[in-house]
Amino acid sequence: xxxxxxxxxxxxxxxxxxxxxxxxxxxxxxxxxxxxxxxxxxxxxxxxxxxxxxxxxxxxxxxxxxxxxxxxxxxxxxxxxxxxxxxxxxxxxxxxxxxxxxxxxxxxxxxxxxxxxxxxxxxxxxxxxxxxxxxxxxxxxxxxxxxxxxxxxxxxxxxxxxxxxxxxxxxxxxxxxxxxxxxxxxxxxxxxxxxxxxxxxxxxxxxxxxxxxxxxxxxxxxxxxxxxxxxxxxxxxxxxxxxxxxxxxxxxxxxxxxxxxxxxxxxxxxxxxxxxxxxxxxxxxxxxxxxxxxxxxxxxxxxxxxxxxxxxxxxxxxxxxxxxxxxxxxxxxxxxxxxxxxxxxxx
Amino acid sequence: xxxxxxxxxxxxxxxxxxxxxxxxxxxxxxxxxxxxxxxxxxxxxxxxxxxxxxxxxxxxxxxxxxxxxxxxxxxxxxxxxxxxxxxxxxxxxxxxxxxxxxxxxxxxxxxxxxxxxxxxxxxxxxxxxxxxxxxxxxxxxxxxxxxxxxxxxxxxxxxxxxxxxxxxxxxxxxxxxxxxxxxxxxxxxxxxxxxxxxxxxxxxxxxxxxxxxxxxxxxxxxxxxxxxxxxxxxxxxxxxxxxxxxxxxxxxxxxxxxx
Numbered sequence: 223x224x225x226x227x228x229x230x231x232x233x234x235x236x237x238x239x240x241x242x243x244x245x246x247x248x249x250x251x252x253x254x255x256x257x258x259x260x261x262x263x264x265x266x267x268x269x270x271x272x273x274x275x276x277x278x279x280x281x282x283x284x285x286x287x288x289x290x291x292x293x294x295x296x297x298x299x300x301x302x303x304x305x306x307x308x309x310x311x312x313x314x315x316x317x318x319x320x321x322x323x324x325x326x327x328x329x330x331x332x333x334x335x336x337x338x339x340x341x342x343x344x345x346x347x348x349x350x351x352x353x354x355x356x357x358x359x360x361x362x363x364x365x366x367x368x369x370x371x372x373x374x375x376x377x378x379x380x381x382x383x384x385x386x387x388x389x390x391x392x393x394x395x396x397x398x399x400x401x402x403x404x405x406x407x408x409x410x411x412x413x414x415x416x417x418x419x420x421x422x423x424x425x426x427x428x429x430x431x432x433x434x435x436x437x438x439x440x441x442x443x444x445x446x447x448x449x450x451x452x453x454x455x456x457x458x459x460x461x462x463x464x465x466x467x468x469x470x471x472x473x474x475x476x477x478x479x480x481x482x483x484x485x486x487x488x489x490x491x492x493x494x495x496x497x498x499x500x501x502x503x504x505x506x507x508x509x510x511x512x513x514x515x516x517x518x519x520x521x522x523x524x525x526x527x528x529x530x531x532x533x534x535x536x537x538x539x540x541x542x543x544x545x546x547x548x549x550x551x552x553x554x555x556x557x558x559x560x561x562x563x564x565x566x567x568x569x
Numbered sequence: 570x571x572x573x574x575x576x577x578x579x580x581x582x583x584x585x586x587x588x589x590x591x592x593x594x595x596x597x598x599x600x601x602x603x604x605x606x607x608x609x610x611x612x613x614x615x616x617x618x619x620x621x622x623x624x625x626x627x628x629x630x631x632x633x634x635x636x637x638x639x640x641x642x643x644x645x646x647x648x649x650x651x652x653x654x655x656x657x658x659x660x661x662x663x664x665x666x667x668x669x670x671x672x673x674x675x676x677x678x679x680x681x682x683x684x685x686x687x688x689x690x691x692x693x694x695x696x697x698x699x700x701x702x703x704x705x706x707x708x709x710x711x712x713x714x715x716x717x718x719x720x721x722x723x724x725x726x727x728x729x730x731x732x733x734x735x736x737x738x739x740x741x742x743x744x745x746x747x748x749x750x751x752x753x754x755x756x757x758x759x760x761x762x763x764x765x766x767x768x769x770x771x772x773x774x775x776x777x778x779x780x781x782x783x784x785x786x787x788x789x790x791x792x793x794x795x796x797x798x799x800x801x802x803x804x805x806x807x808x809x810x811x812x813x814x815x816x817x818x819x820x821x822x823x824x825x826x827x828x
Contacts, residue, residue: 225591312685316667316672316675316676316678319669319672319673320669320672320673320676322669323669323670323673324673324795324796324797327796327797327798327799328799330799331778331799331800331801338676412801415677415803416801416802416803417796417801417802417803417804417807418796418800418801419796420781420794420795420796420797420802420807421794421795421796422791422793422794422795423680423683423792423793423794424684424792424793425684425685425786425790425791425792426790426791427789427790427791428789428812428815430789431791431811432808432811435804435807436804436806439804449825462696464571
């Protein structure tokens, strides 16, 4: 471990890793990287490297945990023994139990659990390398993986930490700032500004906290754009592969035109469009097709259908007011619910 | 009886009361229940306290003994906090290793004491790298009447404030009180359908989606925070809770902990 530096911020306002106070570290997000999981995401946040996988909705084991009116959400945050300088003893410790609990609570309310009674949605996040801010990185990855799994959600969740070093508030602490800093406040937020995770330790005056909260929210908004872009890129690439490589006319006939037309506004205002999307969803595509990348695959509709879902997610987030949003969500996700029920029965 | 169903019915009731600006037990939104603190109740422990907040009852015990420091902090004492939700306290608690709820409560209690610098841990070093005082804080919940969090934090700081380092027993000089520097106090609020109520009762805790605990120190700065429960809070709600919690904490501190 490096020693405490004399100064965290130099006279030009530059931090030890070259960032300014309000900058987050470089983020890299890859969507759909695992073949067996229903949804997955690999995410790098500075030197943090995390892998998230989502399974479900699926049967609940042990069965007594199942809820008759909704799905249960389980979140497992686990650190690899080699992820930190001194080998970590494998298995859950008190810290990871707490992190898992608050992270699950940060996501659970964004998932339409009431659509999947008696089932479980399992989220697993493996921290492969830790470098301060693993819980926020894990949460960001988990949120993208949920979207990749096609789990109907009210919105994505984006997380970011704010802290204090040299009596100055800084966004997204690095390892040194975390070890020797004066405060650390991880938060998670939905794009409409609802805070779903908030923890804090250290020393902050209420005034500093207020300011810090605003900074962290700005950080979350940046992360959100990156998450959204990663999902868009992933699924639009898949669509390109499908349209170029497919000989089967029906794929073109079925999905792409609609896809291109799916802009947030149109989906919400044009009910016919929504119905068409629902039709696409009801083609009985099973989840396995999402992972198929070969062009020309006859099941390629699976890919396009996912793009629609990605579009849906964003749309939900862009809409402003809460009450009508919920209504819209309910309508749009009907199709997805059907599809997922089929998934379960197909298994 | 099915807890889920009861709490849906209660949710309606509490929500309707909230709209009228009332709470089931007649308190104002920011009013805490009656607090009772009794210290030095366990002679065998180096420090102890029994705390009641309404129906909630907990006992905190502090044991102090020499031990080996952690390699990365060779010159400071060690704090270890644990909390058990024993089946005696509620039909919902089961025996066995602590579940996530107990782990969270223990870790947030620990965070408040550690991050506020309540104990001067530098003074708890006996021989650098070899021997330091280990402070074990154990919290036993006896009756769950809601808001175990604040009771646990209050109990642990009250026990610490009255604790003695048992140096004579180990032939390490004279007994001395623990070197305390600060008095962190935890204040918790829950969100019931948009209304923020402080020091939630068991019913309020059961129907609330979201809970926010704010631990503040003597100078009114925040030392620790934890959002719990699967709902969300708006920025305004959070700032409101922080403001009221710091004020409440000051009241509680003056009334019970400062001698």
